[in-house]
Amino acid sequence: MTDYDVIIAGGGLAGTITAQSISYYSNQNLKILVVDRNSEFFPGRKSLAGWVCGDACSKEAVDFMSNRIKVKWTRPEIEHDVKGVMAYSPDKETSIPFDGEGYMLNRQKLPEIQNERCKKMGIEFEYEINLTCLIYDGQQVIGIQGIDNKTKQPFKKTSKIVIDALGVTSTLRNGLENSTKVEKRIDRRDLESTGRYIMYFDQGQKDLTEFDPDYCIIHLDQDIAPGGYGWVFPKADNKVNIGLGIEKSFLDKRNKRLGKKDNVESLMKEYLKRNKAIKNPRLSEDPEDINNNSGIFQVSVRRQNDCMTSGGYMLVGDSAWMPKAIDAGGIGPALIAGAIIGNNISQAIEANDVSETSLWQYNIDFIKEYGYKTAGLELFRGLIQQMTNEQISYGMKHFLGNMDVESISKGEHPDFSGLGRIGMMIRGVMNKTVAKALRYTSEQNQWLVEHYNNYPKDPSDFDEWKKTLHKRLDEAFTKVEAFGT
Ligand SMILES: Cc1cc2nc3c(=O)[nH]c(=O)nc-3n(C[C@H](O)[C@H](O)[C@H](O)COP(=O)(O)OP(=O)(O)OC[C@H]3O[C@@H](n4cnc5c(N)ncnc54)[C@H](O)[C@@H]3O)c2cc1C
Numbered sequence: 001m002t003d004y005d006v007i008i009a010g011g012g013l014a015g016t017i018t019a020q021s022i023s024y025y026s027n028q029n030l031k032i033l034v035v036d037r038n039s040e041f042f043p044g045r046k047s048l049a050g051w052v053c054g055d056a057c058s059k060e061a062v063d064f065m066s067n068r069i070k071v072k073w074t075r076p077e078i079e080h081d082v083k084g085v086m087a088y089s090p091d092k093e094t095s096i097p098f099d100g101e102g103y104m105l106n107r108q109k110l111p112e113i114q115n116e117r118c119k120k121m122g123i124e125f126e127y128e129i130n131l132t133c134l135i136y137d138g139q140q141v142i143g144i145q146g147i148d149n150k151t152k153q154p155f156k157k158t159s160k161i162v163i164d165a166l167g168v169t170s171t172l173r174n175g176l177e178n179s180t181k182v183e184k185r186i187d188r189r190d191l192e193s194t195g196r197y198i199m200y201f202d203q204g205q206k207d208l209t210e211f212d213p214d215y216c217i218i219h220l221d222q223d224i225a226p227g228g229y230g231w232v233f234p235k236a237d238n239k240v241n242i243g244l245g246i247e248k249s250f251l252d253k254r255n256k257r258l259g260k261k262d263n264v265e266s267l268m269k270e271y272l273k274r275n276k277a278i279k280n281p282r283l284s285e286d287p288e289d290i291n292n293n294s295g296i297f298q299v300s301v302r303r304q305n306d307c308m309t310s311g312g313y314m315l316v317g318d319s320a321w322m323p324k325a326i327d328a329g330g331i332g333p334a335l336i337a338g339a340i341i342g343n344n345i346s347q348a349i350e351a352n353d354v355s356e357t358s359l360w361q362y363n364i365d366f367i368k369e370y371g372y373k374t375a376g377l378e379l380f381r382g383l384i385q386q387m388t389n390e391q392i393s394y395g396m397k398h399f400l401g402n403m404d405v406e407s408i409s410k411g412e413h414p415d416f417s418g419l420g421r422i423g424m425m426i427r428g429v430m431n432k433t434v435a436k437a438l439r440y441t442s443e444q445n446q447w448l449v450e451h452y453n454n455y456p457k458d459p460s461d462f463d464e465w466k467k468t469l470h471k472r473l474d475e476a477f478t479k480v481e482a483f484g485t
Helices: 013-025 059-069 109-120 248-258 264-273 331-350 361-369 371-386 389-398 402-409 429-453 459-483
Strands: 004-009 032-035 056-058 078-082 084-088 095-098 102-105 124-126 129-137 140-148 153-164 191-203 215-219 229-236 239-246 278-283 294-300 313-315
Touching (some): 004 013, 004 331, 013 059, 013 109, 013 331, 056 059, 056 331, 078 229, 095 402, 102 229, 109 124, 313 331, 361 371, 371 459, 389 429
Parallel strands (some): 004 153, 084 215, 153 313
Antiparallel strands (some): 078 102, 084 095, 129 140, 140 153, 191 239, 191 278, 229 239
């Protein structure tokens, strides 16, 4: 007999959606506990710096969640509506819309409302618990342990399944002992260091490439945000979430190239200062922003963990490295995975089988809805990071056809149909290299999507599948890196 049917470690966005999803699929018949290190008054806070995020999310992902598990988001958790995301080339001559309509969320209000909803469903919460590791019975995870920060006493609870929703730094995943399939650690190069401010401002110069109340703006620029990008996301006509993300090795190269010593914080300040549409910016002191108006946190930009289940254990959200590799959007995939996982869990518990094999279907279901495209996007990210501003501008301007923009808008890897245009002359060695590299990632993407569509039906074929994947990805990354030299 366990204390709970399901324990969800981490009461952030992914954890609380998962809790509602399990409750929905099991007709509120399962005993669910959500455990988090935050106090009751700061639910879902990532760190002391707050709920550090760009706060943007596509309507499509929210609709997916609402349709599947009947959870609706309205105001005040949605703060502002947008028509889409607009990515600008470094020379600003090309812009690509993607992700379609969407929302700017209030990340502090959202968990408050989520938790109230969870409590009404009978879901229990334990706050101020610092989780350190899992409890095992042989090959099976059967619970969690940590320290209760209120009493300084050890905290232990058992359950049939533990969901790891602890975010990118998950201590449970890092120390997982019952699986050789789940990856424990992330490559440093797959992590972006990101930061942002939430601010009010006065209208400066009217320039829709710098602030647009209807669009989330992304600036690709290797000087401004090396290996990442800058963003200006509207929260109102005079309110903005402005920030950027970088990858450390590309920042080092950029600093060397420009003879500078910038870090994320100094780049953020510079990015804000150079924006002429934003005049007299000041940090928001609204009650729901006051503990959340400035901060830096990490986000992963790779494919999801190759395997997200082991005996009695499942990963969801940032702990599974779900954020999209090209734009670090993690809310959408967390909503999709969260909405799916409840079905897998309630079926496994009903069948009285929570083994690795029984929980495996979750990997397949997530790949079918979302995960099939992530490895291709990871490779594409690798290529963009290698490119100079000149190359990115040229590639966006000359090689993207309408179909490519449509693929990008669906969050998929483009085919670069523009490359095959009859009569297209590609002048210059640099531009030929860009064309070759784009064509190469597009070919690799087709193979990767196919490989994910053949994800093993059960754990027995996983090692072979993974070996093939890694061989291909290693080769592809070596080639992509060579394009940059
Ligand atoms: C600067 C930045 C900008 C971003 N912008 C966007 C964006 O615009 N759109 C988008 O879609 N995504 C964005 N993302 C990603 C997005 O924020 C995440 O994907 C999302 O928050 C993931 O939610 P999660 O619940 O998986 O993890 P988290 O939000 O990290 O939640 C994890 C929870 O677990 C708790 N926890 C962690 N460790 C322990 C422990 N040991 N014991 C107990 N509790 C613990 C934490 O306190 C927290 O409550 C951004 C990320 C960053 C850093």
